[in-house]
Amino acid sequence: MSVSEIAPLTPSAGPTVRSVRDELHGDLLEVSMGPHHPSTHGVFRMVATLDGETVTRLKPVFGYLHRNHEKIGENTSYLSSMPYTDRLDYLCSMTNNWAYALAVERLSGQAVPERAEYLRVILAELTRLLNHTCLAGFLLQDSGASGTPLMYAFREREKILDLFESLSGSRMMCNFQRFGGCRTDATPAWLGAAASLADGYGRFLDEFEALLTGNEILMARTQGVGRLPAALAVSAGVTGPVLRASGVDYDLRKVDGYGVYPRFAFRVPLGAHGDVYDRYMVRVLEMRESIRILQEALRGIPGGPVMDPKAKIRGFRAKPGEVYSRIEGPKGEIGFYLISEGGPNPYRYRVRPPSLINLTILEDLCLGHTIADTVVILGSIDIVLGEVDR
């Protein structure tokens, strides 16, 4: 039965659950999960059509948090958009800042001091640890491991947030990167604290994995669920750990080699099956690689300024031109597309949100699985609605 044969769904203000009459297959049930369902990680809705328990059609509905971030970016100066980028993916404000700062630097040809490049790598890898730890906790919470894994994950997350707070003044809304460097310098004490966190993080991962990775229930819930073929992943523009779990070797830290990433030795973990379990495992392995990058960067961070003294921050204007620039965020490729006409504001300010584009394949992953599995599949895609809706 093709999907188009089912009676067309229209977003209705009716009751949450209503039946859809289909002559061949009897009653199909249309379930609207969300926008306030706890498993949807924010205000996100899935309109699923069920044949028994099996999903035969699923349409994501979002936009509840839409505030037209891009229009705001076009109506404010380049610098004023920096704190707004914190609010895109509010778990990963440091990488959002970096992606935006890098785009503006490429638009204007601005150089960055080496210490700032190292600091950016350190902060980006801390963000990756933070995001993947939270994701693993949420994923297990969604699949029914109530409480404990999430609390373990949040305990570690707090340590990273403490580091962010002592460096930037804010736990989540860091607003830290600037065009041509970073806002403040890291003290030796801060670098020492980051190093001890990086050294101890492997032990936390060992503990976490001992509890969960080989867990029979977790494997039963996640293995073979939500398989994403590599060809579909590439065509659908899926990026980040979700793509690599399908076995496609595409990590922008290696491919583009932005910043000082080419100096670090790290491996890119790849999945073999592209199911939910692989997506979980790829993230755990990525965290172990991040620890290696962190330790190497913290050992090798040079002295010097963190800000180009000639950089113009306030009243910044870029020469006419346009640029598309992207980095490997924890959720995938986060890119910024800027068009300058020489004025104080960008003429066009576009965010390429990895969460939104990774959602393209949500229906393909869920078809044929039970409604309970959609929760786990959505959890493994790792979306943040602040970025999906912008």
Added chain:
Amino acid sequence: METAEQIRDRLLARFPGAPVAVVANPGPGAQHSLLLGASHAADLARFLRDDPGLRLDFCSNVTGVDWLDREIAEAAKPAAPDPAGAPAMEAGPKAARIQPGYLEVVYHLYSMALKHGPVVLRLRTGNRSDQVTVPSLTPVWRSCEFQEREVFDLFGVTFAGHPDLRRILMWDEFKDHPMRKDYSEPDDYEWEPTPHGEVLPKARRHYPAAPAATAAKEGPAP
């Protein structure tokens, strides 16, 4: 990685007479783009995806740009506006001409197989009001599906051949396209009928008349 000019020449060799042009980008990144005509866009895009030398299998970013009507000084500048959006040079008291605006859809392509990119494609609509249809590239790259819906929603570009063209971020009943440069939100944006809407104008009839100008200067009574 071939330059934009080389790709254009190869496209023209494969599809003689196809509307392809290179749009220069004066920025330091020099990401030049290929302007495709609407008639051949899907064929050209499929060629870019499948050609063994390019294999642009990954359409990373799709977005719209709204270019308003521009005044072009007739003698100083050629007919085409600067695609990167540089302001038109002033050429003294020459007769200025209005260059009609258009909407533009920009695609950023990369190759995951060969790990190169970006190749930038641009499609342009005829104007900003009634000729706003461009061919959809969703059949070529699935990642365009949500992003083209977003361009349709926020810019009002219609994509011919898109499988599911609906609003994506704004609600379905919304009328306008907020990312257009001339969009202005209505004053009564959050207005909803309440008794106050009728009561307050009625009550105004009972207010005392506005004091004369001389009385206003004396200020309030002590």
